[in-house]
Amino acid sequence: MTVCYFGIYDPVFGRNRVYRKGLTENGHAVLDCLDRSRGITKFWRLWRKHRALPPYDVMVVGYPGHLIVPFAKLIARGPVVADLLGSLEDAETLSHGAGFWRRVKSALIDRLAVYFADIVLLESEAQESFFENKFGSSGKYRVLYTGADDSVFRCDSERIEERFVVLFRGRLTPESGILHVLEAARLLKNDPLITFRIVGAGPLLSRARETITKANLMNVELITERLSEERLRALMCEAALSLGQLSDNPRLSRTIPHKAFESFALGIPYLSGDTPAIREAVRDGETGFLVPSVSPEALAKKIQELRANPALLRRVGEAANTEFTSRFSPGALADALLSMLRKN
Structure with a gap:
């Protein structure tokens, strides 16, 4: 299978790194289509980069990528899988102390991402239940745990038990x-x-x-x-x-x-x-x-x-x-x- 990894995602963020590594190690092709420019420039650059890609089977919108999902759906050549992990509004409200208008903006981005995606990846079954209650039971939600890169997180020797x-x-x-x-x-x-x-x-x-x-x-x-x-x-x-x-x-x-x-x-x-x-x-x-x-x-x-x-x-x-x-x-x-x- 050939996967287009698309968006404004952080390539070293855990989920992106782990999934791309796993796909490659299991013999699947991963085509990166990434641009992290500020403002609307990124949409133009992503469109140009996407045009130059060879055929692929599915597009995965990497994390973070809530904002880019509707655009991904517009230009994708196959199903769009949005790796949302969780709710942007939830994070802004409970973790970042965002003001009213920022919360409204993030709530709209959440809803558009869920609407336009064919599949939504979430970090836990608890997140899946939260999404079903908040956005409705659409049948799109799938739980995929974050995991870790075992080429980085490994211990090469026994722990010394002095302390x-x-x-x-x-x-x-x-x-x-x-x-x-x-x-x-x-x-x-x-x-x-x-x-x-x-x-x-x-x-x-x-x-x-x-x-x-x-x-x-x-x-x-x-x-x-x-x-x-x-x-x-x-x-x-x-x-x-x-x-x-x-x-x-x-x-x-x-x-x-x-x-x-x-x-x-x-x-x-x-x-x-x-x-x-x-x-x-x-x-x-x-x-x-x-x-x-x-x-x-x-x-x-x-x-x-x-x-x-x-x-x-x-x-x-x-x-x-x-x-x-x-x-x-x-x-x-x-x-x-x-x-x-x-x-x-």
């Missing part, structure tokens, strides 16, 4: 639960074997630094600089436990963060707030661990329990890695995508 490193990676935002993580670190500050490694920056960086200083959290490493893939992988591979999202933002009930799949790929046990979406990937006590989303006390208790049970951690890490290979690897996800296309 119990608890990793939190991601933007320091209210919805990430970073302040709950720091409170758990405060509760465990007297345990000399547990180290919290926080890799990221964002709106709550100054508050995080203030909290670390005031509470004298010597058990917290804060790394804020942008890291190469190699350095990030090395830091992640030293971790005994990887933390997920730990707040009660309603949007988290239907999202699965990239770091969940990356942790699976690395064989690092993943500990997350308990939400409907994350339960699609994590079986508590088998392929990961779940705690109440807004409870530093429960988080601290679970970390202590897991530090005292290295055999369980090893077993869960191995099971998570096996689950990654069968469900979340580039090859597995490319197969799932092609199966959806053949059934359409």
